[in-house]
Structure formats: structure tokens, C-alpha cells
Amino acid sequence: MGDVKVVLKGSFSNRDASVDDRALPLVGTGAAQSATVSFAGPGAHKLKWVVTGAPGAKYTVTLSGATDAWSQEFTLKGGRDAGLKSFQVK
């Protein structure tokens, strides 16, 4: 069993995320929203997210825990963004 932590951080007004199409209960205050997902064992999974905010604002998506650490900064080009990231649980 492994725990993977998902963090959305940055200037956004709305955000939502899912892993394998299961919504994540993102919690937190202000510009840092996070959720931890537990997996029964090793395997491939997919993180999806949707974020809105002011055009040009930046936000960062981070994965850590029982997977290769990953972090990437994105830009809300039109005040919105939707993305995905495949990851492997060890």
C-alpha cells in the first residue's frame, strides 16, 4: 500500500482534480490545495486536473510519496487550464 500526495499550488480561483476519474477531496487554505490518495499496490494511474483563475496566473502541480517525485509549473493562458499526468505507484 502506498500513499501519493497531490498538491495544487498557485494563483487560481477554482480547481478540481481526480485520480483515475475519482474526484480528489482537495483541502487547504488559500493557494495551496492538497489531497493524499492511497493505493493498494504498484500500478499505473492517471492524475487529471482543471484550474481556473486570472489569465496569465501560474500554478504548480506536484506529486510526491510512493511515486517518482514530480512537479511542474503551468500557466493559465486563457484563465483556465486542464491537464493530466500519468504516474507509477511503486
Place this chain on the structure above:
Amino acid sequence: MSPRLGLLALFVTGLAPAVAAASDAVPSDSAAGEARLDPDSVGVPGFGVVFEGGAEEQRVSGRAALRYGAFALDGTLSGANVDTTTGRSVLFDSLDARPKGRVALGLTWTSFAIHDYADVLDQVEKLCEEQAAEEARAAEASLAEDEAYAEAKKNADARGLAGAEATKRAQDLAMALAAATTAVGEADRQEAEAVTRAKGALAEVERRSVEVGALAGAKDKERTKALADAERALAAARAAVAVATLDVTLAAERATRARLDVALAEARATEAARTLEFAKSAAESADLALEAERRRVLDLRPSGCAASTLTPEREARVVWPFHPTYIAALRGAVSSMRTEFFDPVTATKARESSHPWKMSVGVGTFLVPTMLLAATLSYGRTRVIGDASLLCEELPVETRVDGAGPFTTCGDITLGQPLWTQSTALRFEHRQYLTTGLSTNPSFTYSWSGEETGPFAPSQGAYRFEVPVYLRASLGAADDKALVVGAAYAHEGTWGAPQNETRDDVTLFFGGGFDIGAL
């Protein structure tokens, strides 16, 4: 997606929306949810308990909510702490006695949820795959033309060749070492055989010497012959000893040479092993350098993909459901209230249960990521009852059995039959989402009510201006706990009525919240 509770919160704050919808002349709720209980952008808390300490009355409300995607189902239980007529605490007794208590159920929908974007995510995923395949093809083509990559490949190939040669040399030396070791064994065996032979020849010499000595006492003729034979045999034996001794010496020399060969072979093998290890390390370094160069050229760093990382042409192909900086919200609430009243027409006391309801629709736009400008239009049926204090002033409701009276008393009862009225409200708010530090949520609501029959009179209504100010502190490593303290100032008044009335109120609230995770 499964149902989940988003946040378990304990808040001490103002009126719960559903209660306000049922009882207040000027509803104060927003279609987008209760700001004071809102733990994140457009959500509702998993559970909340609210308390209001105002200038005229105190009220305790408990609220729980269950989220399912864009929907939130919430329930509220509320009671007033102080009866304004008697001055005593009636808290939840008021659920039966006066219309201060409510149970309410509300359903809220907000437009921002990931399932609304499922189609967008599907589009982005396909476009990402398409872009990744195209980039891979272009990168592979550029790989062949990249000088640095070619140099790294040449170096890796050379290192690989050196490694192969070192391996072959190490194998040859290992074979030589094995042969030398075998030669040592053979030399040792030959030396042992030579020693054995020398020992045998020496023993023969000693035996012949004894024979020669024994013939000393024999007759002359026989003795002379035998002695000559014995001496020949002794000479032969001595010659054999000499030969055997020489063999031993030669065998020992061969063994020594063989051992020297082994030592030399071992030294060469050790050196070859070092060379091989170095060659392997160099080859691995060259391979890593080659892979790094390949990644540099192909840009193969592990990354996520989003609409914002697509090429402008591809990004333009994404069809979004609506402009993301706008949100929409719908809310429906029904409450239940039990009222005990005195009907002066029939001069009887009666009880009734009623179910006021309200529907709200709201739209909002984010001025900046943490500030929402929103408008909510609501309509509902409201149960209106008379003022309990009138009962004290105007009606004798009890006559003592001892015959005294009649006289006026202040009963805990409401005068007049409750009436259904309809209420419409328009609320404007500037919501600053709760972040660490100070935030506020000023709102202006205009409401007009009337009986269910008869014309509306929007020119005669009531207004409410409210300014809550919050101070929020984040707790926990993941900011998953929070404490909130705040105060709200409200000014209410009538508009266009024959007798305008105003009222000011100050509410203090405090609370906190923490995550209870997904179900």
C-alpha cells in the same frame, strides 16, 4: 466518483442560509454557498455548527453537508437562545413553542466540477498524445543531425569497443593463469616422483653397501667375485642416486618457474580485471552521457501535459464548456417549522407545522483569483406570523380559577394565524475567499415580500447591508486545518414603506475546520 465529505468544520458564525430563507425579512444567503463556512473555492463544508451572538437575539445553528461532484446536500438545525418577549432562554424548546427554531434541507449545485470538464480532459488527452507523437518524430529526426549527440554516440561506441577488448584480454589472461596453475601442479607431481625415485635409489645403495661389507669374511676367490659384483651394483646404485637427485633438482626448478609464471599471470589478471572494470565504468558513463544527450535532444524529461502546454494551434481546438472565470450556482432549501399561536378570531390556541421553501440562482465572476463578484436572485414562500409581544399588550388570554381577573399576561405564544407570503430577494456580494489573514464578504440584499395573492410591490421592500470581516489562520503541514474569528456588522431597513424602520446588528463568530478525508 463517490460521495465524499469535504471538510469537517466547527464554526461559530452567523445565520445558516436555509434558516434565513425561512424566517428573515431580508434573506442573507448566497446561491454559491455560505461564505463563512466555505472552506475552499466553491464548496460546502462537510459539517458545521454555527452560533450567532447579536444585539437582539442569540441563535445556534448546526449544519452538515454531503458533497457529490457539483452537488451538495446540507441540513440545518437552528434554534434561538433568547425569547425576546420573556427574556428567558428557550433554545431548542423553541422548536415547539415559537418560530425561532427550524430544521432545513438544502441542495446546492455549482457549475465548477471536474465532471463538467470531462470532455475537455478527453480532448486535452488526445491532443497531448498527438503532440507527444509529433514531437517524438521530430526529435528522432533531429537526433541524427545533432553534433553533440553524434559525438556522444561516437564516444560511447569507442568505449564499448574498448570494453569488449578489455574483456577479451581479461579472458585470455584468465586462461593463461589457469594453464600456469596446471603447470605448477604438474611440476610438483614430477618433483614428488623424482624425490621418491631418489629415496629408492639411496636405499638400494645402502643395501648394496651392507652386502659389500658382508663379503669381507668370505673365501678369497668367491669373495673377490662377489665383491666385484657388489661394488658394481653399489656403483650402479650410486649412479641411480645421482640421477634421481638431479631429477629432483630439475623438477624443483620447474616447479619454481611454474610458480613464478602463476604469480605473473595473477598479476596480469589483476591488472586486466582493473582495466576491465575501468572500461566498463567508462562505457557506462559514455552510455549515460549518450542517454542524457538523447534526452536533451528529444526533450524526454518526465512531464505532465495540459492545455497550456499544447501548441497554440492545438490549444485553439479545445472546446471549453463555458468561460471558466464565470460560475453559476443553484440552490433549493426547504425548512420545517412548528408554530403555536393564538387565533383571536376563534379565541383558540393552535399548533401547525409548515414548510417554507426557497430557490436561488446565482452567477459570479472572479475579478482576481481570490475575489468573486456575485449576484443571487431568490424566491421563496415564507410563513409569516404576528409579533408575540402584541399578545401581552392587547389580549387577555388567561383567567385564573380563583376568579381574579381577567387580566393581561404575556404568554409564550404568537398572536394571529400564520400567513403564507412570497418573498423575492436580490443579493450582490463581493466575496473574498478565505485565505490566511484578513478577508471580507460585503453584501447588499434587497428584498420585497407580499401575500401570495395580490400584486407585488417591489417599490416597498427591505434592504440589508452586511460587512463580515474574517481572520483566518492555517494549521497543519498541508494547510488542512484552519481557525476563523470574525465579526459582521449589518444594517437593515425598509424601503418605501409608510414608516421606515432601521436596525443595526453586530455579530461575533469564531470557528475552525479540519479535513475528514474522502469516504
